[in-house]
Structures are given as structure tokens and as C-alpha cells.
Amino acid sequence: xxxxxxxxxxxxxxxxxxxxxxxxxxxxxxxxxxxxxxxxxxxxxxxxxxxxxxxxxxxxxxxxxxxxxxxxxxxxxxxxxxxxxxxxxxxxxxxxxxxxxxxxxxxxxxxxxxxxxxxxxxxxxxxxxxxxxxxxxxxxxxxxxxxxxxxxxxxxxxxxxxxxxxxxxxxxxxxxxxxxxxxxxxxxxxxxxxxxxxxxxxxxxxxxxxxxxxxxxxxxxxxxxxxxxxxxxxxxxxxxxxxxxxxxxxxxxxxxxxxxxxxxxxxxxxxxxxxxxxxxxxxxxxxxxxxxxxxxxxxxxxxxxxxxxxxxxxxxxxxxxxxxxxxxxxxxxxxxxxxx
Amino acid sequence: xxxxxxxxxxxxxxxxxxxxxxxxxxxxxxxxxxxxxxxxxxxxxxxxxxxxxxxxxxxxxxxxxxxxxxxxxxxxxxxxxxxxxxxxxxxxxxxxxxxxxxxxxxxxxxxxxxxxxxxxxxxxxxxxxxxxxxxxxxxxxxxxxxxxxxxxxxxxxxxxxxxxxxxxxxxxxxxxxxxxxxxxxxxxxxxxxxxxxxxxxxxxxxxxxxxxxxxxxxxxxxxxxxxxxxxxxxxxxxxxxxxxxxxxxxxxxxxxxxxxxxxxxxxxxxxxxxxxxxxxxxxxxxxxxxxxxxxxxxxxxxxxxxxxxxxxxxxxxxxxxxxxxxxxxxxxxxxxxxxx
DNA sequence: CTTATCAAGGAATAGGTTTTCCTTAGCTTG
DNA sequence: CAAGCTAAGGAAAACCTATTCCTTGATAAG
Numbered sequence: 001x002x003x004x005x006x007x008x009x010x011x012x013x014x015x016x017x018x019x020x021x022x023x024x025x026x027x028x029x030x031x032x033x034x035x036x037x038x039x040x041x042x043x044x045x046x047x048x049x050x051x052x053x054x055x056x057x058x059x060x061x062x063x064x065x066x067x068x069x070x071x072x073x074x075x076x077x078x079x080x081x082x083x084x085x086x087x088x089x090x091x092x093x094x095x096x097x098x099x100x101x102x103x104x105x106x107x108x109x110x111x112x113x114x115x116x117x118x119x120x121x122x123x124x125x126x127x128x129x130x131x132x133x134x135x136x137x138x139x140x141x142x143x144x145x146x147x148x149x150x151x152x153x154x155x156x157x158x159x160x161x162x163x164x165x166x167x168x169x170x171x172x173x174x175x176x177x178x179x180x181x182x183x184x185x186x187x188x189x190x191x192x193x194x195x196x197x198x199x200x201x202x203x204x205x206x207x208x209x210x211x212x213x214x215x216x217x218x219x220x221x222x223x224x225x226x227x228x229x230x231x232x233x234x235x236x237x238x239x240x241x242x243x244x245x246x247x248x249x250x251x252x253x254x255x256x257x258x259x260x261x262x263x264x265x266x267x268x269x270x271x272x273x274x275x276x277x278x279x280x281x282x283x284x285x286x287x288x289x290x291x292x293x294x295x296x297x298x299x300x301x302x303x304x305x306x307x308x309x310x311x312x313x314x315x316x317x318x319x320x321x322x323x324x325x326x327x328x329x330x331x332x333x334x335x336x337x338x339x340x
Numbered sequence: 341x342x343x344x345x346x347x348x349x350x351x352x353x354x355x356x357x358x359x360x361x362x363x364x365x366x367x368x369x370x371x372x373x374x375x376x377x378x379x380x381x382x383x384x385x386x387x388x389x390x391x392x393x394x395x396x397x398x399x400x401x402x403x404x405x406x407x408x409x410x411x412x413x414x415x416x417x418x419x420x421x422x423x424x425x426x427x428x429x430x431x432x433x434x435x436x437x438x439x440x441x442x443x444x445x446x447x448x449x450x451x452x453x454x455x456x457x458x459x460x461x462x463x464x465x466x467x468x469x470x471x472x473x474x475x476x477x478x479x480x481x482x483x484x485x486x487x488x489x490x491x492x493x494x495x496x497x498x499x500x501x502x503x504x505x506x507x508x509x510x511x512x513x514x515x516x517x518x519x520x521x522x523x524x525x526x527x528x529x530x531x532x533x534x535x536x537x538x539x540x541x542x543x544x545x546x547x548x549x550x551x552x553x554x555x556x557x558x559x560x561x562x563x564x565x566x567x568x569x570x571x572x573x574x575x576x577x578x579x580x581x582x583x584x585x586x587x588x589x590x591x592x593x594x595x596x597x598x599x600x601x602x603x604x605x606x607x608x609x610x611x612x613x614x615x616x617x618x619x620x621x622x623x624x625x626x627x628x629x630x631x632x633x634x635x636x637x638x639x640x641x642x643x644x645x646x647x648x649x650x651x652x653x654x655x656x657x658x659x660x661x662x663x664x665x666x667x668x669x670x671x672x673x674x675x676x677x678x679x680x
Numbered sequence: 681c682t683t684a685t686c687a688a689g690g691a692a693t694a695g696g697t698t699t700t701c702c703t704t705a706g707c708t709t710g
Numbered sequence: 711c712a713a714g715c716t717a718a719g720g721a722a723a724a725c726c727t728a729t730t731c732c733t734t735g736a737t738a739a740g
Contacts, residue, residue, distance in 0.1 A: 008559055009726060010727060019689075020691075022690065022691075022729080026729090029727080032689080032690060033687060034687065035689090054462075054725085054727070055459060055461075056399045056405060057695090058728080059695095060400055060697095060726080062695090062727095062728085067439075076424065078619075081417075081421070084440070085442060093452050093453060096454060097439050097460060098425070098439065100440035101428075112433050113433060115392075118427070119392040119394075119395060121347075121394065121395070224622075225625075229625070236739065249623055253623070259600075260599075262375060279620070282564075283565035283566070287465070347696095350698095359719075360721075361697080361720090361721095362697095362700095362720065363718085366699090369698080371698085372717090373719080374717080374719075375718065378718080382739060393697065393698095394695085396695090398697085398698080399725095401724070401725050402725085630699095654687085
């Protein structure tokens with residue numbers, strides 16, 4: 001059962017370099033007082049033998065494992081993935097490794113994963129999900145720092161990093177105002193989602209700040225294309241010259257209906273979506289202006305917070321990562337750089 | 341720096357149970373000859389102290405870590421994700437943990453990841469990607485088993501698990517034949533992709549087996565909606581009554597054009613896509629019949645193969661996982677179960 | 681000349697677990 | 711009663727590294 005690969009140990013290196021184990025260790029880690037020539041000799045031996053320190057031994061000694069657990073409730077879906085990539089990025093290749101755990105929204109699975117990760121002595125946990133709503137906190141062993149990304153723990157007690165739904169919506173609305181539209185409608189997602197309400201609030205705030213009345217009531221519904229098609233049909237009577245949608249999928253549905261009744265985008269109606277999900281925005285006709293929540297930044301910030309927490313800093317705040325607007329033809333912009 | 345959580349060690353358990361460390365170990369692992377009463381006493385002490393064996397120490401001793409590395413070249417995109425989930429599933433929560441590594445298609449990153457994973461003493465590697473094309477083999481330390489999923493190593497030498505592009509396409513074509521269509525066209529992806537060529541081949545084979553001529557030449561292009569719209573325009577002259585598309589995105593483009601010129605789906609033209617990517621298939625108007633490559637199964641099989649390889653079995657074959665057809669309204673089916 | 685200082689490197693220990701080998705006492709068998 | 715066996719459990723080694731403390735010369739200071 002014991003695997004057959006024979007690794008060079010530091011003992012082998014020491015022997016090859018004609019020094020003691022402790023000297024070899026010091027040479028490789030830049031510690032202690034050694035002659036430069038000795039260091040070099042050890043380094044050469046290490047290189048020659050392909051030596052790499054055994055992280056299990058290092059971890060055993062250090063009392064930590066230089067790993068973090070990344071838990072998603074979301075089956076690594078559209079929202080967790082960018083978060084995850086950003087986090088992985090910030091954690092670096094050599095430094096911290098990432099254990100991947102997908103709870104499939106099952107509390108029992110989550111419990112077992114958290115326990116397993118604790119047993120593996122992870123240095124910290126990142127919990128991410130699909131919804132920014134407060135969720136029951138992950139019950140990890142006390143002492144293991146946890147950071148939430150794209151979600152937040154009910155009752156606080158741990159730092160959380162959220163996208164700026166409200167700010168993103170405000171930016172979108174300001175953009176539409178900026179290109180001269182005054183009859184702007186908002187087709188929103190389901191009202192039970194905090195994200196949908198925040199986006200609606202940002203939208204309303206921007207219009208109100210400009211002294212512009214929204215075109216019609218805010219229409220809450222679903223996140224789907226189907227809802228977009230339906231809502232657009234209802235909206236047509238009020239003759240909007242711009243529609244801000246709560247998601248790219250909604251926006252695609254809206255575009256479908258507009259095209260079907262002969263309204264041109266963006267000339268008659270400018271359109272802005274939310275999520276900047278490229279399969280949706282780039283495939284749309286015309287390509288869709290959309291709010292990008294910069295989820296990779298969310299992940300990156302979460303990872304940085306986690307590293308800080310592992311380093312001993314205390315922080316229980318909710319952090320917000322600014323969104324940005326990717327302007328494309330559906331609101332009169334040129335093709336965004338980087339799109340193909 | 342040393343983390344502050346104090347874990348119960350087996351020494352603590354032994355002390356609490358009034359036995360030696362070795363006895364405690366044997367009791368917990370069901371080894372050796374011990375009185376049942378002693379075993380129970382140790383187990384109780386362990387439970388009371390919340391003892392969990394330190395995997396670092398276990399791994400150090402066993403020379404393996406009970407972890408596997410999952411490498412994707414694909415930023416965990418649409419194709420790697422399901423593969424990954426299937427693999428994670430097969431590896432189980434308690435048994436094997438998964439290190440997540442995203443190379444972003446950068447060979448240098450891949451090299452560093454593989455090295456890091458080897459240093460961490462992973463028991464095996466799963467390499468996955470976005471394209472089924474043969475790729476340069478991952479240069480891992482000899483002795484660490486590797487399984488490829490959704491891709492294959494040039495020159496073989498390691499097992500690979502691939503979706504059945506050809507079979508899936510055949511099934512799709514047979515379905516269209518089965519609902520009585522005879523003028524069936526195929527809008528394919530880029531010819532440089534092996535997957536596109538295999539799908540075209542499966543399509544042609546099914547028609548030929550039924551003695552039906554394809555409607556027009558196979559149109560290679562891109563995977564995009566844009567290409568679908570364009571190709572459909574060119575195709576209209578030959579008046580197809582069914583179109584099989586190389587991807588769901590292509591199919592949506594095709595549907596756009598068909599709708600624009602007043603052809604009804606599926607009454608005038610039946611439509612089948614490929615990938616069964618729900619945001620595309622379910623949002624489409626009407627919902628899109630599509631070939632599902634069962635990528636979770638690909639991942640699952642890959643993980644099972646890896647476990648077998650870790651257990652010492654040798655296997656260098658290419659395995660194919662059957663696809664299945666999700667029938668929806670675009671080819672006259674009823675809404676598929678499980679769709680919402 | 682003696683003592684303190686310093687450079688260079690070695691010995692030992694800790695970290696937690698599993699496994700192999702050893703010890704002890706009680707029992708059986710002849 | 712002696713010899714051998716068994717049940718039950720203990721001692722120690724092994725896994726590999728980093729660190730703390732110690733040793734050994736040599737040199738500088740007094």
C-alpha cells in the first residue's frame with residue numbers, strides 16, 4: 001500500500017553535501033550562520049537530488065498545514081467560480097493550497113466537510129455561495145478563521161465580502177441618464193432576493209438624484225429570460241427609452257420582445273443587464289451592456305482577509321467590492337475591449 | 341505564528357483512558373489484541389475529547405496524503421465544472437480530499453502546480469480541460485498516477501475519459517429521423533476542434549445508416565450564437581425541416597434567424613443543440629432539445645479510474661462515457677423532467 | 681596568558697501517529 | 711512443577727523538518 005516513489009529527504013541532501021541535517025535545513029532556509037560556500041554546496045546537492053521539503057512534516061511541526069478550505073453551496077456555479085478563481089489567485093501557487101468542497105446546499109454535507117477540513121488542519125476557510133443573503137454561519141472549530149464571500153453569516157462574527165449590487169445598479173442608471181435617456185424602466189429579479197432589492201434601490205436612488213421619475217413601477221419577477229420577455233411586453237405601453245434589467249438573462253428576454261415588436265436597440269430603447277456573464281452578453285443581439293460585479297475581486301479580497309485573519313488580525317466587517325460597467329452596443333457603446 | 345487551537349492528540353486520549361499511546365492507536369483503528377472493554381474506554385475518551393487523528397502525521401508515516409490534485413486548464417469553466425463535481429462525488433467526503441488547481445492554460449503554471457502537488461504527496465492527479473484534443477502529458481513525478489478527463493495525453497500512457505461526441509450526435513440525428521424529418525442540416529463548430537469533427541461524423545453516420553442524404557454540406561464555423569444566426573441564413577434556401585447544431589449557442593443563433601424569417605420551431609424546423617447547457621437550453625424559445633454529454637459521469641469515471649490506479653491497477657485505455665438526449669419542445673418533445 | 685567573543689556547524693528535540701517488537705502475567709499441558 | 715502458549719498491552723522506532731541549544735576552534739581584547 002505504501003506508495004513507491006522515493007523522495008529525496010533533507011537527510012539525503014545533507015549526506016550528499018557532507019553536512020549535518022540541521023545545517024542543511026539552515027542552508028536551505030537561509031537561517032543560522034553558515035559559510036556562503038556551505039550554503040551553495042547544500043543548494044547544489046538539493047537541486048541535484050530534486051529535493052523538495054515534505055509539507056506534511058513541515059505542517060506537523062508548524063502546527064498548521066498551509067492549506068485553506070473553499071466551501072461553496074453552489075456547486076461551483078456561475079457566481080462561485082470567479083470568486084474561487086480570485087481567491088486561488090490571491091493564495092498563490094506555492095504558498096497555500098486550496099481544498100475544494102461543494103456542499104450542494106446540503107447542511108449535512110457542509111457539516112461533514114467543515115469537520116473534515118478542521119481535521120485536516122486547514123489554516124482557514126472561505127465560504128461562498130450563490131446568494132448574498134445572510135446564511136447560518138459555518139460551524140467550524142473555534143480558532144479556525146472563516147471569511148465569507150458572496151454571502152454573509154447571520155449575526156456577523158466573521159468578515160464577509162460582498163459585491164456592490166446597489167452601487168452597480170446606480171452606475172448603470174447613471175450611464176443611461178448620461179446618454180440622454182429619461183424614460184428608464186427597471187425589470188428586476190425576484191423580490192425575495194436581497195440582491196434584487198438592492199439593485200432596485202440603487203436604480204431608484206440614481207434616478208431620484210437626477211430628478212428623473214422611473215418609467216413605471218419596478219417589476220419584480222424571476223431571473224429568467226422568460227420573465228424578461230413577459231415584463232417587456234407589459235412595459236411597452238409606457239414607451240420606455242431605456243430598460244435596466246436585474247440580470248443578463250432578463251435583458252436577453254427583454255431584447256427578444258423588443259426585437260419582436262420592431263423596437264431597435266439601442267436607438268429606440270437602450271438596454272443594460274447585470275452580471276456581465278459573457279455567454280449572455282456577447283451572444284446577445286446586439287451585445288449587451290452589463291454591470292460587472294468583479295467577482296474575482298470579491299474572491300481576491302476574501303482571500304486577503306483570510307490571510308490577514310490567519311496572521312492574527314481581527315476583522316468582523318462586511319466589505320463591499322465596487323462593480324464596474326461593461327459598456328457595449330446595447331446602450332450605444334462600442335465593443336468593449338477584451339470582447340471577441 | 342503557531343496557531344492557537346489546541347487539538348486533542350492521541351496522547352491525550354491515551355492518558356484519559358489510562359492506557360499507552362500504542363494501545364490507544366490500536367483501539368481506535370481496530371488493530372491488535374485488546375479487550376473489548378479497553379477499546380470502548382478509549383473510544384469514549386476520544387469522543388469526549390473530540391479527538392481526530394492528525395492527517396499530517398498519518399500522511400507523513402504512510403508516505404501518502406489521501407489527497408488528489410484536480411488540474412484544469414480551463415479556469416473551471418463550463419466543461420470542467422461538471423467533471424469536477426462528478427470526480428469530487430466519487431472521491432467521497434471523508435476519504436480523499438481534492439486540491440483545486442487552475443492553470444489558466446499556462447504551461448508554466450501547470451508545471452508549478454504539478455510540482456507543488458507532488459511535493460504535497462498527492463496520491464494521484466486528475467487532469468481536465470476544455471477540449472478533448474490530445475494535449476502534452478502532465479509531467480508529474482513518475483509513480484504518481486494520472487487520469488485525464490475531457491482531454492487525453494498525446495502518445496497515451498495514461499487512462500483518459502472522454503465524452504461520446506460521435507455517439508451523442510448520432511443519437512440526435514436518429515431522434516430527428518425518428519420524428520419524421522428528412523431534410524436535416526448540421527451547423528457545426530470550428531473544424532479544427534476534434535469534438536466538432538466527431539459530432540459531424542456521428543451525424544453523417546446516422547443519416548447514412550438510414551439512407552437519408554444530409555440537407556446541404558456540413559457547415560463548420562464557430563461555437564457562437566453569431567455563427568448560428570449566419571449559418572441559418574445561408575441554410576434557409578435549402579429548406580431544411582430539421583437542424584442539428586454543434587452547440588447550444590449555435591442553436592440559439594439558428595433559432596433567432598428562424599424566428600426572424602417566420603419559420604416556426606419545431607413545426608417547420610426542428611432544432612437540436614449540443615451540450616445541454618441549461619442557461620441556454622431552458623432560456624431558449626422554445627426550450628431546446630440538446631445532447632447531454634453527462635460530464636458528471638466523465639468526472640466520476642475518471643475518479644474511479646484514479647482510485648483504481650492508486651490501488652495499483654494498470655490501465656492506459658481511453659474510456660468513453662455515453663451521452664444522452666434531453667428532449668424538449670424545439671424538437672417536439674414535452675418539457676423534460678427536472679427542467680423548470 | 682587568560683578570558684570573552686564569534687563564526688560555523690552539529691546534536692537533540694518536538695510534532696502526532698502507526699507499527700513492530702517486546703514484556704508480563706495467567707493459563708494449559710505433559 | 712516446568713515448559714510453552716496466549717491475551718493484553720507497553721516501549722520504541724519510523725516518518726521528515728525546523729529550531730533551540732551546544733560544541734569546537736579560532737580570534738580578539740585585556
